[in-house]
Amino acid sequence: MFGCLFTLDYEIHGNGDGCPYELMVEPTERLLRLFDQYGAKLTIMADVAEIIKFKEYWQEHNEDVFYFNQIKQQLQQAILSGHDVQLHIHSSYFGSKFSNGSWDQNWLEYSLAELPYDRLFEIIGICKSFLEELIQPVQPDYRCSVFRAANWSMSPSYNIVQALINNGIKIDTSVWKYGKWDKIVQFDYSNAHSDLIPWYIDPNDVCRNSLEGKLLEIPIYCEERSIWHFITRNRLFRLNQASKHKHPASKFGYSAATQSAEKKTKSTVSKLKGLLTKKHAWKLDFNQCTGKQMIKALERIEKKYEHLDCDIPVVSIGHSKLFTAQNSRSLESFLKYVANEQSKYYFATFDEFDTTTFRALSIP
Ligand SMILES: [Zn+2]
Numbered sequence: 001m002f003g004c005l006f007t008l009d010y011e012i013h014g015n016g017d018g019c020p021y022e023l024m025v026e027p028t029e030r031l032l033r034l035f036d037q038y039g040a041k042l043t044i045m046a047d048v049a050e051i052i053k054f055k056e057y058w059q060e061h062n063e064d065v066f067y068f069n070q071i072k073q074q075l076q077q078a079i080l081s082g083h084d085v086q087l088h089i090h091s092s093y094f095g096s097k098f099s100n101g102s103w104d105q106n107w108l109e110y111s112l113a114e115l116p117y118d119r120l121f122e123i124i125g126i127c128k129s130f131l132e133e134l135i136q137p138v139q140p141d142y143r144c145s146v147f148r149a150a151n152w153s154m155s156p157s158y159n160i161v162q163a164l165i166n167n168g169i170k171i172d173t174s175v176w177k178y179g180k181w182d183k184i185v186q187f188d189y190s191n192a193h194s195d196l197i198p199w200y201i202d203p204n205d206v207c208r209n210s211l212e213g214k215l216l217e218i219p220i221y222c223e224e225r226s227i228w229h230f231i232t233r234n235r236l237f238r239l240n241q242a243s244k245h246k247h248p249a250s251k252f253g254y255s256a257a258t259q260s261a262e263k264k265t266k267s268t269v270s271k272l273k274g275l276l277t278k279k280h281a282w283k284l285d286f287n288q289c290t291g292k293q294m295i296k297a298l299e300r301i302e303k304k305y306e307h308l309d310c311d312i313p314v315v316s317i318g319h320s321k322l323f324t325a326q327n328s329r330s331l332e333s334f335l336k337y338v339a340n341e342q343s344k345y346y347f348a349t350f351d352e353f354d355t356t357t358f359r360a361l362s363i364p
Helices: 020-038 048-061 068-080 117-135 158-165 233-244 256-264 268-277 291-305 325-340 356-361
Strands: 002-010 042-047 084-089 097-099 102-104 146-149 180-182 186-188 199-202 205-209 222-225 280-283 312-319 345-347
Touching (some): 002 020, 002 084, 048 068, 199 356, 291 325
Parallel strands (some): 002 312, 084 146
């Protein structure tokens, strides 16, 4: 059977803009209500680095303008209702300051996997303990054991993989096969071990499996698709949001001049040709794909992997800040479909899988 696992990146805009109530608490409340109607389970990947900053601000100014207490209550309540909360870290919030209506982050620590081992070990340890101390008052046996990197940054792999293992993290869920970024954060997951089947990570390369690996990768499901599959209303909404809340590129040493020089090397015509003819990494994103697209993807997965006789997680990704009313209607059709196809699919959280079966499956 296939366990549908919905992971929600819970955070404000990447450049530090935005109100945590509007971008995190309110949409997640709607999402949880929708999921509860169908018995679906949400795994909230909470960016603990920013939540720590929201708490500090409340304690220093005696004013909870970043809604820390509502965030805490929401995460505790989610756990009590059978959902899950796990760890997401945007390291640039460490050392950040709130100024001129936005969090001015420590951009030198933006690219997570490039940080030195000691710093990674320290940051992951602080965030994991914070999350456990936040949840354990309502569920004493709660453990933080699953991780998603900021901007999916798991390459170069060695430092971050060791830092996760040595902090007791068991599962990473950052990789999406075919994914490639070469700007502020760089990675190339084209050769990832699988689009769906979990693997134990070779510490030198998150994309490779190793029978002795100690950290399990449960990838975000991804396919290669033509550009036409990317045209959805919610994707346009995301593009609009991204253009309004741009990163201050100059702070990364990635200047406008560099960008335009790079752009000139390729003509507009050849870029357009590439866009239309090449295939692109299409993540199973429950905010940006339509319900219909998600149902079709699940059917393709079932066809490709039905021969496996163990439960396989199908990880989709979303962002609380992108959950619109239109998205809600479309996602509901997918939840209905999964709820009605009980012989093939079920709603899952990470702790429900027998991870030992994946070691045998990842034998090349
Ligand atoms: Zn994030």
